[in-house]
Amino acid sequence: MAEKEGGIVKTGHEEGMRMAVALLEEFGLPLGLLPLVDVIEVGFVRSTGYMWILQKKKVEHNFKMISKLVSYDTEIRGYIDKKHIKKLKGVKAKELMLWPPVNDITVDSPKIHFKSLAGITKTFPAEAFAAGQ
Numbered sequence: 001m002a003e004k005e006g007g008i009v010k011t012g013h014e015e016g017m018r019m020a021v022a023l024l025e026e027f028g029l030p031l032g033l034l035p036l037v038d039v040i041e042v043g044f045v046r047s048t049g050y051m052w053i054l055q056k057k058k059v060e061h062n063f064k065m066i067s068k069l070v071s072y073d074t075e076i077r078g079y080i081d082k083k084h085i086k087k088l089k090g091v092k093a094k095e096l097m098l099w100p101p102v103n104d105i106t107v108d109s110p111k112i113h114f115k116s117l118a119g120i121t122k123t124f125p126a127e128a129f130a131a132g133q
Contacts, residue, residue: 007045016042020053028083029107030129035061036072044080052077053090065128069094070102083107093122 010019016039023044024031038056045051053076060071073090085105092099093114104115112126 006047007043007050009041009043011041013039016040016053019044023051023080027080029080029085029105030112030126031131032063033105033129034072034076035059049079049081050077051080063128066124068124068128071099095120 040054076090078088100116
């Protein structure tokens, strides 16, 4: 994949988690935004902002503070920038009986906004996505 060329790649759960957390920190995103399990690989291409995460299996996480169930696929990818992830793939949030994909995440402290391809935007307190939530 050409997007991965020139990227920094960390393999294994411990190294991958360290890199994922470091990226969230660097770009001003909540540290609990990506509750990952069994990480295989995390990569980042600084010149384009392209990042990817591979994990062994799909993970569903319930953010208790906002009662929101979110699904993280085995491959998550997108473009990360200051307080923003765009063209996100591999993340879905449960809405009633549907699982619309989350395409865009923007932090506008103290809020965080999630947008789907259908143009639906949901806003929550950013603290709901702090580490350990």
